Amino acid sequence: MSDISDVPQQAWWRTAVIYEVYVRSFADGDGDGVGDLAGLRERLPHLRDLGVDAIWLTPFFRSPMVDGGYDVSDYRDVDPSLGSLADFDAMLAAAHALDLRVIIDVVPNHTSSQHAWFTQALQELPGGPARARYHFHPATTDGEPPNDWESVFGGPAWTRTADGEWYLHLFDPAQPDLNWDNPDVRVEFEGVLRFWLDRGVDGFRIDVAHGMVKAAGYPAAGLTGQIGLLGRRVLPYFDQDGVHEIHKAWRKILDSYPGQRMAVAEAWASTPQRLARYTAPDELHQAFNFEFLQADWGDPAAVRASIDSCLHAAGSVGAPATWVLSNHDVRRHVTRLGSLERANAAALLMLALPGSAYLYQGDELGLPEVLDLPADARQDPVWFRSGGTDPGRDGCRVPLPWESEAPAYGFSATGASWLPQPPAWAALARDRSSTVDLYRAALALRRRLTGPLRWHESPDGVLDFARDGFRCIVNLSPEPVALPDGAEVALASRPIDGSTVPADATVWIFARTARSS
Template identity: 40%
Template sequence: MNAQMAPQPGVPVERAADWWRGGVIYQIYPRSFQDSNGDGIGDLAGITQRLDYVASLGVDAIWISPFFKSPMKDFGYDVSDYRDVDPMFGTLADFDALLARAHALGLKVMIDLVLSHTSDQHPWFSESRASRDNPKSDWYVWADPKPDGTPPNNWLAIFGGSAWQWDARRQQYYLHNFLAAQPDLNFHEPQVQDALLDVARFWLDRGVDGFRLDTINFYFHDKDLRDNPPLPQDARNDSIAPQVNPYNHQDHLHSKSQPENLAFLERLRALTDAYDARACLGEIGDAHRGLEIMGQYTEGETRMHMCYAFEFLEGRRATAEGIAQVFRDLEAAAPDGWACWAFSNHDVQRHASRWGLSDDALRCYTMLIMCLRGSVCLYQGEELGLAEADVAFEDLQDPYGIEFWPEFKGRDGCRTPMVWQTQAENAGFGSGKSWLPVSPTHAEAAVDRQEQDPGAMLHHYRRAIALRGAHPALQAGHQDDLRADQNLLSFQRSDVSETLFCAFNLGDEPAVATLPDGSWQVVSQGMRGAVSPKGQHAMLGAWQYLIVKRAEG
């Protein structure tokens, strides 16, 4: 982790091989971060231009969402060439420049590998669909129709409708767990695995520090193509798909999360371990078995380093008891696993809006996530306290939102351009008409305005990240005695060097925190008024927190 202060620009920071354990990762959605050439779309050169700002936050790494060549049906998550940059984002030389600058600033660089599927315009798919007997005929998941011509089973796509698309060339269906333009690769074919490992090797050789692996549990499907069973209505939730989507009506036992995946993950980890200080972060898309799968995927030292959890990306707010239950479930399912927590990302409504949070509540949750055991992903703009942007239907770009409007408005509201300067054109994002409109409300909270206000949310995030970096116990220490008492959540974090007690009032009414026996020194406390422990008790006002360290001696 970083020292208490952010690294100075231009001064490289060396980190241990396990930098990822307890690290803070800043997610960048390249289309919306910084437009350097005025075409209205963010690009790699724009990211490089803003890396000094990212480093000033004190984070350890950046995760860059896909920038590979793509027809952009799903904004880069439909890859047509894994080894090149899409021209709208720049060139491989631009990526190399970004990587060099990030490393000079002490930032690790993780890229978003989408291995479960490609674009239907990828050369592999063009060859595969041409006939049933060509060298790549089995590289994708093909199946004959039922005798009545309908799809081979009942599997559904996350973006709506059947997960099967008829192809007239082969007179077969192909599987797509997402858009029909995103055919699923057949991981049961060894050549597919080898080709994808070669893709990972290409970027490791180029110098990336790791991968965020998109939909890691979708790699394999059930070879027998068995139907998924129905899911009881009271078991459905919105962590993977909105409630209006019939995808939530199934228990996806056979369309994903297959046991054969473990062997491939071990091959990927072995490749990564051949390079120094690299890390794999797997995204698990499963509303019911996420923690169980995390336990399997991070078990031991031969699979993923960590997995990206959805438990705090749901629509319902993370309550004290809810958080405690997540960690109880995690302990049961993955006692040796390592989670990476997030409240917001490019696929869900920003948590300020999703949970209806006040400014004080946002600050409390920010400090909380920095104290929980695991690593952390922050999404661009959340450090400004941004709420979900309001995007009119006529401005929508996301096919997901267009399909389910107006009950579900899609993901564009969290993908609008980053705001840098309140008074500048497009809030400093770029000189051309932006691909999504800049939110006027966001512009009022732009970076330049918050930099000038010591009490702004931006500086609170910096302090919270610095606190984590200053305390080894918060980075990788044990987490014990986690308790929920109505709105009060408390726990201890400890390692050989220190013990911290952390208490968070996640509600609007005062709460009393009881400190463990011993002498404690205040490390950090809620900003809206000081908290003064009286004996072994501390009164926490609404959305206040208290972090104390056991005194030595």
């Protein structure tokens, strides 16, 4: 293992703010109602002006779109609904010209059931080499699945084929899991990484980075409700130790390219220490801190504990902490936290923390979750697998409102939208400037924040910390709290009236006040 001192301390990814683009919902360039690479290219100046360092694109590869592109049928081509390889190259060149780095999603846990490998596997007899690339298994003597493993999307994680074998899918049946013990799989994905690195991408977000290796012998989990334990305990199909050998091999590939290429893990682990293993100096560069995302905002002590545990665990391996409040898989934090005021306070807190931060498209617009999508419009397999009892993730994926009066609020020139946009989008687009300005100001000031976090003593319900350059006070109590004497407020999530911090507000104070307190 490399020594921590070998990790470049000034690498761009250590402090970057990265903006997630859910490509199908960001901007529609050809008017068919589905966001695409051409539409993204047209809107890149917004992201440059916002002040982010990089963008992360959700999958744009060829796909039947059963799971919004996370069911990939060809990892080396662009889905026609989203553009072409030429469109990707043009978008990448335009982003780089604006000093925006580009990270793309790679989906190594599973393919689409329409991937050439899987269609070949279904055509051959049990025990054939194509089936060895996936997890095929004979039925038990009573015809039942091989074990009790559960799908993240609900129901069993096994589907029976016409010849009586079962195949594993930790997500939808249209997403069969790959067998990472098979050398063909490892060689193929090393080639996929190099294909996109050669085109100039700056890194990868590794989907289900914790799930690629399954426990030998397919042991039973021994309990129901397994997915509710995701991130709370090691399961026989998640966070197995063998995944780390894969990530070490990928780190060598990334390090062989110039320009500080990087990778961030979507990894659910039972402890911060297990999560930190994914960011050891010879593995990946970042791992999302879902503990912070899930922290109870009504319990300031829990928020502080999540911050401290992440900073400690990441620091133990020399990695940056990696913060996130929303993404394409969770309810938007405006809705989750109960108000735009509280969401903006959380955003300023996150952006004041040491490390790297991820924004989800629409955070800077103050978008809430769309809760009332009609049943016939929903497309998430979670909705279908649950029989309509789980609304799934469509509500955070509704196409963005760019303009209040334009067709589809500026998302598409024709007024088409693959998910219906609510009437409230018009007001959000019209009133967006204040929230956008807040994010823009925070991202500009954030570049002046340096050094470690140092906590100050504070009243109940208040988080108060300093870094070299600024002090951050977060008031999570229901009552205003006093600012330090002589405080010079640099930025506030809500207007400051007099010398107090309102409830559900975060303020940044210039350094000279932090040092004098």
